[in-house]
Amino acid sequence: MEFIVVGMTAGVLRGAPVTTVDVDIVHRRIPENVARLLGVLAELDAVYRHDPRRLRPNASHLLGPGHQLLTTTYGDLDCLGAIDQGKSYEDLLPQASEMSLGEGLSVRVLALSALIEMKERSARPKDLAVIPVLRATLDELSRKR
């Protein structure tokens, strides 16, 4: 399945000492990938988290650029068709790299520099608040190299 981990989970994976209660991903919006994603979402019992009817996402939802805010048996999961003024999976791919999560599992994760730029552009108070920590993490990473 093709997706990129973005948001604060990307920050955590890159080493920032921050917390988050959901996972944000930008998925590739082609029918084959969306079908695979729907299969995983069904296994996770994913439903829209702000809808009391427990509606499930379908292919047309996931093929669009909108944000599907879901809750699953393992917690909240946001499947984002596009972020940061319309950037798709393909647009973000050059700014992401694979990280190993052990046991043969690896995921594509947005680079810390790209995450910082997005938070700066967003300029929401909650995004601006975390930028000093993300910048300091990037600085510590550059010192390690």
Next chain:
Amino acid sequence: MKVRPHEVDGPAVDPDIDENGVDRAQIRGMLQLTPEERLLRVEEFIDSMIAIRKLNEERPVR
């Protein structure tokens, strides 16, 4: 068996606060962990917060 992050922390380190109020020692500690261990650390923290919240839920007065 997976190693939990608190088991690889080592001795406590003094904070190293920079001009923006960010604890650089905390960051360096995170960077010593693998990505998987970083996620587990956040998971442990969130679990702890949920447990504390539950302990502090209002109980009916007897």
